[in-house]
Amino acid sequence: xxxxxxxxxxxxxxxxxxxxxxxxxxxxxxxxxxxxxxxxxxxxxxxxxxxxxxxxxxxxxxxxxxxxxxxxxxxxxxxxxxxxxxxxxxxxxxxxxxxxxxxxxxxxxxxxxxxxxxxxxxxxxxxxxxxxxxxxxxxxxxxxxxxxxxxxxxxxxxxxxxxxxxxxxxxx
Numbered sequence: 001x002x003x004x005x006x007x008x009x010x011x012x013x014x015x016x017x018x019x020x021x022x023x024x025x026x027x028x029x030x031x032x033x034x035x036x037x038x039x040x041x042x043x044x045x046x047x048x049x050x051x052x053x054x055x056x057x058x059x060x061x062x063x064x065x066x067x068x069x070x071x072x073x074x075x076x077x078x079x080x081x082x083x084x085x086x087x088x089x090x091x092x093x094x095x096x097x098x099x100x101x102x103x104x105x106x107x108x109x110x111x112x113x114x115x116x117x118x119x120x121x122x123x124x125x126x127x128x129x130x131x132x133x134x135x136x137x138x139x140x141x142x143x144x145x146x147x148x149x150x151x152x153x154x155x156x157x158x159x160x161x162x163x164x165x166x167x168x169x170x171x172x
Contacts (some may be wrong), residue, residue, distance in 0.1 A: 004092035007086030010093035014111035031066025038115030
């Protein structure tokens with residue numbers, strides 16, 4: 001099984017991805033770990049692309065958590081057996097990001113590179129509320145949704161996702 005988990009920052013992609021990886025007992029790649037080196041420094045684009053390619057090529061089953069359109073987005077969608085899109089309200093995502101900031105205040109989350117302490121600044125807030133919801137990103141997701149209707153699952157709120165998880169006996 002190959003699963004692509006996409007959605008807005010703060011929606012819970014990483015939490016869901018980990019639950020799916022545990023449920024299906026398959027490898028998980030967090031694209032945030034690929035994107036950032038210690039101290040929130042962007043990784044070289046070609047190096048990051050190679051890391052994603054290697055993960056895909058070396059695993060028969062996988063879960064890939066994250067959007068990152070320059071990290072084989074189209075290829076991941078084509079290869080995936082299931083595409084899960086967490087399309088949550090911007091204010092819910094912001095509230096979850098703020099909660100996460102306090103929960104991991106002096107720690108590094110499992111889904112990010114060691115040495116990237118949890119933070120929330122104005123640029124990240126702006127990303128959650130506006131930049132990450134720009135038309136170009138919405139159009140890309142709509143293309144994927146329309147092209148892969150048979151394997152595209154969209155959840156617009158946590159209750160919809162919870163129902164899906166219950167029906168499939170998946171524990172968060």
